[in-house]
Amino acid sequence: MTTATAPARVNLKPKPNYETTAWKWMRYSGVLLVPLVWIHVAIQDVIVGVHNIDINYVALRWANIGWQVYDILLLAFTFAHGMNGLRQVSFDFFQSDKARRNLSWIIFVAWLVISFIGAMAIIGGARTHLLEP
């Protein structure tokens, strides 16, 4: 007579991969972005308003290291969060591994280029001296 052996224990929890980490960071960055973006929007769009914003306003703001750090954080977190969101949405429309890999690369390069353009501006500041008087 043979005795039935107990089935081996199966670990159903998969190892965290890139997508798991990205999923978590969408949530971590989301928590940070609510105060960061809402304060930015409240000041620039509601309180100050686009009619009171010109290059001198930007120059004045970025002469302050505190606002420079704030805007760098804003740029880094909003745009990465947004571009990763775009990647996730695009995966709904493209199912093949090849298409998804290509899309990820395109989105990554676009993210890198636009982030560089923005970061250089925040660090370099408004170059009002280049304007004709």
Add this chain to the structure above:
Amino acid sequence: MTTLIASLRTTLSGYIKYRGREGHYSFLLHRITGLGTLLFLAIHIVDTATVYWMPELYDHAIAIYRLPPFLLGEIGLVFCVIYHGVNGLRIIYQDMVKPSSWTIHTQRRAARWTLALSILFWLPAAFVMFRTLLAHL
């Protein structure tokens, strides 16, 4: 190419035809508000960056934002940012803090509260911005 179009059509018709009520609508709103904000954000990073790269262009960029249709768009953008934030916090709470709340009943109620809270936060901002719009007509 035909498979690509078929895949796009399947996904889009699923987005529209799925009848998940509140959960479905908040999923769609989250995506629309997120993508809308991202589209503006990409443009906004580049137009603001002109102060460093091409300072003479910045005035022109700002002049476009001061046109009434863009001011209306700005009021819509503020709604997108508020809704995406409030709904994002709901998702984060349900995912990370209380996964047991992912039930149809709780989610429907939470989705309705999310929309109500977003409108409540948005109305004062929209009022101030609309008043500014009228003052500059």
